[in-house]
Amino acid sequence: MTGFILETEGLTKQFAGFVAVKDVHLKVREGTIHALIGPNGAGKTTCFNLITKFLQPSAGTIRYDGKDITKAAPHDVAQDGLVRSFQISAVFPHLTALENVRLALQRPTGLSFRFWKAEHVLESLNERARDLLEAVGLSEFVETPAVSLPYGRKRALEIATTLALEPKVMLLDEPMAGMGHEDIARVSALIRKVSKDRTVLMVEHNLEVVADLSDTITVLQRGQILAEGTYEEVSRNEEVRQAYMGTGDE
Amino acid sequence: MRLTKLALATTALVGLATGAAQAEISDGVIKIGVLNDRSGLYADLSGEGSVVAARMAVEDFGGDLQVEILSADHQNKPDVGSSIARQWIDQDGVDLIIDVPTSSVALAVQQVTSDTDTAFISSGAATTALTNDQCAPTFVHWTYDTYALSVGTGKAVVEQGGDSWFFLTADYAFGHQLEADTKRVVEENGGQVVGQVRHPLSTTDFSSFLLQAQSSGAKVIGLANAGGDTTNAIKQANSFGIVQGGQQLAALLGFITDVHALGLDVAQGLTLTTGFYWDRTDESREFSERFGERMNGQMPTMVHAGVYSAVAHYLKAAAEIDDDGGKAVVDQMKTVPVNDFFAENGEIRADGRMIHDMYLVQVKTPEESEKPWDYYNILATIPAAEAFQPLEQSTCSLVTN
Amino acid sequence: MQTILGIPAPLLFGQLLIGLINGAFYALLSLGLAVIFGVLNVINFAHGALYMMGAFVGWFLLTHLGIGYWPALVLAPLVVGAIGIVIERTMLSRLYDLDHLYGLLLTFGLALIIEGLFINYYGVSGQPYAPPQALQGGYNLGFMFLPAYRGWVIVASLIVCFGTWLLIERTQLGAYLRAAVERPELVRAFGINVPLMMTLTYGFAVALAGFAGILAAPVYTVSPIMGQNLIIVVFAIVVIGGLGSILGSIVTGLGIGLVEGLTRTFWPEASSTVVFVIMAIVLILRPHGLFGRPRE
Amino acid sequence: MSDRPAILEVRDLHAWYGESHILHGVNFAVGEGEVVSLLGRNGAGKTTTLRAIMGLVGRRTGAIKHRGDEIVSLTPDRIARRGIAYCPEERGIFASLTVEENLMLPPVVQPGGLPVEEIYELFPNLKERRTGASGTRLSGGEQQMLAIGRILRTGAKLLLLDEPTEGLAPVIVQQIGASVRRLRDLGFTILLVEQNFHFAARLADRHYVIEHGVVVDRYSRDDINQRMGELNKLLGV
């Protein structure tokens, strides 16, 4: 039995006039795939932004890997191995796939502040970058600018970039959003593959994917946790069925 | 920057046919650059009027010299002024730079002209530094300076009982110098200075400065500024009821154009020191009327008159020695006294100061004024020897060595 | 003489009053800037130049057409507003889809053109413009002599600022404006001609600048550079107040005028710098300004 | 096609946001007094379709006929003036306006809009909150009611509703459903974008499924039950 790598306690975020996330106690077990689901506007992305420190919580604490990161800066938690993706694909559009991945590889090298060094010192990272691209099936796109990749490939590139940082926890915000069946299958397989020795927390709408991949599911509604458990447990929950599938009326 | 090359054909080119024996004058032409403020707060007192005056001097000279006149706007910025001067000298072969109001610009130009052996005669600048620490063998200071102004106005006002002063000073070389000189005169004559405030060049709102002057309780508010700054300060002082409140304004440097701009209603009673008044003698009237014909009836300021006088004197000297080297011509100018409508028995001293009589004048009331531009009553003539800093006090290296 | 912290009381009160007068101009100008920024997302660098034009229109009306101050007080803003409308229609409106910085650059270029043209024709020394007959003279307030015209400046500017605030906060038209600031698209989808509204807003806001200009004409001399340095102070005020905040711009404008007055009494050398120092401090403590909402 | 005269007819509609081509030839029609829903997954182009009808996309081509007139080249305000009202996905409540100001904001474009009292009757919650400060202080459900309520005043007869149930509690969803049905009874024509398929299924007369920017299928109310499995797959539920 492994411990919890990521925990939130009483996590709350208030925006002018309304509460987006309310008193959320989330526990993510190390080495699992944990999905966060719920209808649009339930606060999933806000949760993500809070955990990765892109937003400052109004109340509550966040613990990651035994440390309190409630007050940490977003780049610090990323350096500690808590790395996120974004809902809209987060590539560097006018850089090639290789350069995209290399930007992530470059960060831990400490080269990034060296404005007096020539660019080609980065070429030593190319091999590792190619490996990563291969791992996500992008070998043939190494020199392609990210902007001209098809949508699904962009998501794959994003995952390769994230993987380059060797994260302990990957937070994926709707990795399947806007994908066709074919892409979904590929990215699902990819997520399964990369989750081997790390933790994944993801927000996803596609319940099939969620059912297929996740060990634990947390259902959010209106900023609060509605239910938590395995897919079977959660899908049996009547409240969840109502909230998620909708009941119509009467 | 405005470099107006005047076509020579009709006016400035004199004696085309006789230009044969001018081996000593570089490229055969004497080029005079009129460098002054053509768009700013000193544009009225120098500006186009100085160009007109220089042109008249060239026409009147009539000798067998080829003369070309250039003009430019230095915008009262030292960097602009010095780079125009440099370019004129390096590229256009200018032999004489004339006028240059705004002391800071004149000092910058002085650096350039003394490095390049170019003659420089200032009519518009006021600071005495030009003939002291910063003096140069190529330089003549023609019309007035802060010393002369302070002797005239400072002394007269203290003698009338204005024995406590507060200065409103333009925050650059000229203002500082004028303030210091006047302070000395005031104190020598038994008055005291209770304070001063510095304002930036081209200030639009003097209200807070005037308020400080008012609360200082000084009897006299000395305006150590010039041109548009002076008229603005006087106008606003009027609206804040300062004179009605019992304080007296002393414009340390006032030009006839300032009085014209203010109108006699506001300006009446002001005491000024000037090097020239158009309505003083027949000669000055004759010049001024010719000047006025070309300037929509405007009468010349002392700067304009000085430019005419200086250019005429320069051309005479250059023709005499047939040379246009800066030091050579200035040396020649120093040997001959200046005698024209502007100066009687004027003399250019070793330090470059042209000394001549100055006049203490008072602005007429509207009732006293009988014709256009009839603005001054001459109260006293300050003899040349008293008006200017004695040569023995000069710190100019040309004198001390 | 009574003193406060070693400063004669009349001087202190006098400086504060003068500060308030300056603040009245700041408020009028920063209000216009805030409105333009709110609705068009443009930082109007030409605001200072248009303020100057307001003064010049007044001067021009007087010297060339013999039209006096009171009609000019209405005509000058109208003329400047019309010029603003032309600027918006022909140039600014073509930049809305681009980065907002282009609006700043365009209006910067316009400011150069306008100021350059006026300097060319009128020089920088300034033209005199006398206060109207009814407002000549002044009142002795005991601590200082207040020229009647300057008193009127405060009153007129407060009336216009308050009126604008009412218009924006309390009318249906104002509701359209406020809504358009938040979601211009949706407001347009409700059937409101938002581009027209933007044009009129720009026209109105620069008319405010024109009004400030004609109001300033008798106080300062009418000079092509009168708006040049003022505009940057007003920028700082808008940043301090919070970009786009109507009330913030008015209050901050008046407040900064007073602070400048105070500084002029106690540390005159710092009086032109103080507004920028305040801006830096505000930015460090409250990046979105005193009255602004945090931007997401 | 329904037997009723078409109030809105969309033919080969293409739409772009900047460089990205979102709609690739959408075809459908809405009859007078009908409730029609557009279904599809996230990013399929449902919202873009509504926005394209309102003229709120970067560029569009094709034909959009409203009561027989071509409106594809009109600006959004002209389109709205013809009596088409739009209720956006995030509800579009204005934070700087009070509840009442929000409600009164959209100008009346045609006679025959609902009087304010009737709107309050439809959404009683709003009446209680109308004097409250900012419109964004309302709960999600109240905001949705306000968003729908305010376009009823304008006299527009064709309502475009984008995901009115998004993020709302079941009980509120029921309330909204009842209101939409009332609106249909009052003679409004409604084009509805929904993710909550069950909600849409009970309200709409017909459904169109959009995928990758084209309409891929069409269901009548009666088809729904038989073809549920197929539909589930299409929607990826």
Added chain:
Amino acid sequence: MSEAVMNLRSRGGRRATSWILAAIGLAIIIVAPLIGLYPVFLMKLMCFALFACAFNLMLGYVGLLSFGHAAFFGMGAYVAGHAVKVWGVTTVLGIFGGAVVAGIMGLVFGAIAIRQKGIYFAMITLALAQMVYFFCLQAPFTHGEDGIQGIPRGTILGLVDLRNSLAMYYFVAAIFLAGFLVVYRTIHSPFGQTLKGIRENEARMVSLGYPVARFKVLAFTISATLTGLAGATKAIVFQTATLTDVHWHMSGEVVLMTLIGGMGTIFGPVVGAGIIITLQNYLATMGSWVTVVMGTIFVICVLTFRRGVVGEILARLK
């Protein structure tokens, strides 16, 4: 703003073209004064070209428009002028000092303004620069309206007399080339790669663990230092340092140079500076019409010519 910038970037043959252009440029720099061009004009041009290149580092490569670069330019000039004239330090040291002080100011301004974006950043830098302007108006060492005048040109290590304008010219050329190379290297370095990442997708860079603000501040500091270098050199060339150098018109001028030349291109700012300085020189006879012409160019550039000369050429070549 960055859209146009990004379109200009292409790979491959660009590097070779750059080398050829660089060689031509170097040849022009060496020959120019020998074929009778006015050295003072050329020196002015190079000072402003360096200024524009430094400025472009922020606008073109970080995507932040600073409207306050005159503060660094002017302060570089004042510090160098004061050090050389009053303290009597050597010319090289004076110029170095000017650059360092400007760099430190850049660090401070950066720390205050860098978290803001777009217009906010522009306005704040403008206001901060205006604060510096007023400081320079008041501070005794700048001599207010008078400026620092008569700065001696001095010598290089006592060997080369810089009063000789040809010697001064090659000295300025060396500084310009050095500055230009620093800009070039910065852009094409791991740091430059990081800046590109930030410009393309800032949030993603944060999520990759980059302390984005620190990178921007460093870029701002480099830009300010080089700007100070340009200002200091200008002060030595013209032997004056005045308020013109810190006035916001100067900030506007450098924006215009970069815009007309092509922001986000290596040579754009140089070309832009060349165009503007030449234009100012030839239009000098037109008095204050110069301002009008500058403004008109500004408006035309913004409305129709946003890629600038070099940007336009590159786009055509593609």
